[in-house]
Amino acid sequence: MKNFSNYTDYDTKENLHFESKAVHGALGTEPLTGAVSMPVFQAATFRHPELGTTTGFAYSRLENPTRQELERTMAILEGGIKGFAFSSGQAANMAVFSLLNPGDHVILTDDIYGGTFRIIGDVFGKYGIEHTYVEMSDLNEVRAAIRPETKMFFVETPTNPMMKVADIAAIAEMAKAHGALTVVDNTFLTPYFQKPLELGADIVTHSSTKYLGGHNDTVSGIVVVKDNQEIADKIHVHIKSHGSQLAPLDSWLVLRGIKTLPVRMDRHNENAGKVAQWLRTQPKIRKVYYVGFEDHADYAVTKKQTTGYGGMISFTVDSFETVKKILKGVDMIMFAESLGGTETLITYPTTQTHEDTPKDVKEKLGITDCFLRMSVGIEHAEDIIADLDRAMNA
Ligand code: PLP
Secondary structure: OOOOOOOOOOOOOOOOOHHHHHHHOOOOOOOOOOOOOOOOOOOOEOOOOOOOOOOOOOEOOOOOHHHHHHHHHHHHHHOOOEEEEEOOHHHHHHHHHOOOOOOOEEEEEOOOOHHHHHHHHHHOHHHOOEEEEEOOOOHHHHHHOOOOOEEEEEEEOOOOOOOOOOOHHHHHHHHHHHOOEEEEEOOOOHHHHOOOOOOOOOEEEEEOOOOOOOOOOOOOEEEEEOOOHHHHHHHHHHHHHHOOEOOHHHHHHHHHHHHOHHHHHHHHHHHHHHHHHHHHOOOOEEEEEOOOOOOOOOHHHHHHHOOOOOOEEEEEEOOHHHHHHHHHHOOOOEEOOOOOOOOOEEEOOOOOOOOOOOHHHHHHHOOOOOEEEEEOOOOOHHHHHHHHHHHHHO
């Protein structure tokens, strides 16, 4: 493999498999010293040799070598021309919605992550950007929501927390015919299992706090633009104006996480399948929401567009008493907000991730007082099941 001697040249490693691309990134090694792990360039500013010349770096809000390696690596893995690393998934989504102008309309997944719900309603609503929530797995409902001023389709799939699946290719085709952008929040499956840009989407976003970082130790976000330079330029102006870029150490943590993404995703996938099957056999469980079930309403779409089911499961239990018992009784599993890390976490969406979603909307979606979400980690599946069993049935 080529060793690069500067930061300008890098390799998209077209000939390598996803697993190898994840390990070797864009430059792979640091070009001047050969350091195998791209160092944390903890510098705010960069010295210039003389007037009119630069090393390619000026100020870390604009570019930083560690962040640049992460941004290029994510562009390679998602299959886009340009990646951007933000201080959170929220900041990444803020940048994407900033592409809209007053009077524009956006169509969104109805049970979208609560924070995205807050951005589009509370933050952008007052700037005259209108929105409609639809059940994205129902293409007729999506089509019926289109208005002349619809400029963006924002798809989260699978959804958080109801695990509904939207047909990315069909929605992207609809959007294209209307001259609108398709944005996919790929947080739950990552490009290891799902590649929205190959399916026709224009932009991918991530909370890389989750599977990309993978260790519950950094908050961060990613945007990758497929092929539209004008959009990439607008997002570049946004990130450098808002100052919402990811810090060097956090960029390094996400880069390190990405090296093991494929092996972690395989284990999350395997463990979640076992836990979901077990949950279904339990008398106190009323319903399990898991995209890997053959009788899941959107299973055919999942099989068509993904190569794995991920590590997320939601479920309803028989009573609020059982909810309290589980959340207090788990020992190895942690009752905590977030997902996608090595540790199994259990979350209570109604007062955590979806706190700001209005109660009637939550009830309609099924986010009730008896609803729980679990991010299945990479521990031994038997230990996860034993812990849940003891907490729920003791
Ligand atoms: N998108 C999804 C699907 C999420 O689950 C989250 C957070 O949970 C976000 C975006 C926001 O990301 P962050 O918490 O990194 O700001």
